[in-house]
Amino acid sequence: MDRFDSMRVFTRVVERRSFTVAAQDLGLPRSTVTDAVKQLEARLGVRLLQRTTRHVSPTLDGEAYYRRCLSLIADLEDAEGAFAGARPRGLLRVEVQGTLARHFLLPGLPAFLAEYPEIELSISEGERWVDVIREGVDCALRWGTLPDSDLVARRVGVLDRLTCAAPAYIERFGLPGDIDGLEGHRMIGLRSLSTGAVRPLEFMVEGSLRSVTLPTLVSVTGTESYLMVARLGLGLFQVPRFHAAADLAQGTLVPLLAACPPPSVPVSLLYPRNRQLSPRVRVFLDWAARMSAGNLGVAA
Incomplete structure (x- = not known):
């Protein structure tokens, strides 16, 4: 393995914080990855990585060498790519x-x-x-x-985003005229994967953002489940327009509160x-x- 290949192996180990995962990424035996890093350390005369049974992290010298490796690898790829016929791969x-x-x-x-x-x-x-x-x-x-x-x-x-509900929901709970008329309505909860909190409904009213949290019978973390629960008529919900386009065209979802849409993202x-x-x-x-x-x- 030449120096540049060793550098590529080393940078992948640093980024993945694992010899095993880096080896899987590169399609190499783990022993080859381990030996490549050991040879780099021996040639440089410094310790590049701190190793424990569960974690791998760069030393200060390793972090500095990692940044230099990124630059050198990028320069090499640019140089090779400058020749006629060379293609990204x-x-x-x-x-x-x-x-x-x-x-x-x-x-x-x-x-x-x-x-x-x-x-x-x-x-x-x-x-x-x-x-x-x-x-x-x-x-x-x-x-x-x-x-x-x-x-x-x-x-x-x-x-662009919009507020929607299924016809079955509107038949049961009525059509809200504005956000002040949402009392007695329900929403479908969309939970954050990082915090577990249910996101409120958001509305732009005369240029200002207003957040509303309604009672929730069902909460989910995935977009597809969120859309499916809405089709079942279990609450109001807000999604990007492209997600609801087919349902709106078919009438399985109905747009609501168009005068105060959710903020675009x-x-x-x-x-x-x-x-x-x-x-x-x-x-x-x-x-x-x-x-x-x-x-x-x-x-x-």
């Missing part, structure tokens, strides 16, 4: 919140892979907040307000700030930004 790990991939990325995927046939995509969908660096993800597509982090957030569009592509982007990540970010912005009707 390799495994690309992408985390996508909820069903954004199915609505905004997957429809255009055949064209992307036809243009970049040497890129292998691994796409994961989930609702929880993913630690992009620690979990070995190259980039993530998420909607909503983003917490402070060391990630770069590239806004690619905005999602941004859609962002996230990637590590301190990692120079490989060619495969750069081309994917540009393509995903165009796809998301085009489907959302908002310039990236």
Whole structure:
């Protein structure tokens, strides 16, 4: 294994905090990964990693070397990519919140892979907040307000949201005229995976945000379950418009309180700030930004 391959192994171990997981990511035996790091440490004459039975973390020297490795690897990939015929290639790990991939990325995927046939995509969908660096993800597509982090957030569009209910719910509880008329109504609870708290309904009233929490008989954590419970007539709920579009067209859901809609939310592509982007990540970010912005009707 040459020096650059050893550097790639080392950076993956640092990011994954595990020799075993790094070996799985790279398709290498764990012993090969362990030996590569030992050889680096012997050549440099310093300890790069602190190892315990459950945890691996970089030493101060290891953190400094990790940052230099990222820069050198990126320079090497840029240099190789500058030659005619060189194309972005390799495994690309992408985390996508909820069903954004199915609505905004997957429809255009055949064209992307036809243009970049040497890129292998691994796409994961989930609702929880993913630690992009620690979990070995190259980039993530998420909607909503983003917490402070060391990630770069590239806004690619905005999602409109709306309040809905099923006809069966309206037949039972009536049609609310405004948010002051929500007494006696129920909502479907959408629980945060990180805190377990049920999110309130949100409404924009004359430019100001108002939050309303109604009695909840059912609460869920997943978007698809949230939509299914709404179809069953068990409460009011709020979703991005694209989620409810088919139901609205079929009449299985009815829009409510259009004069005070929920606030719209941004859609962002996230990637590590301190990692120079490989060619495969750069081309994917540009393509995903165009796809998301085009489907959302908002310039990236």
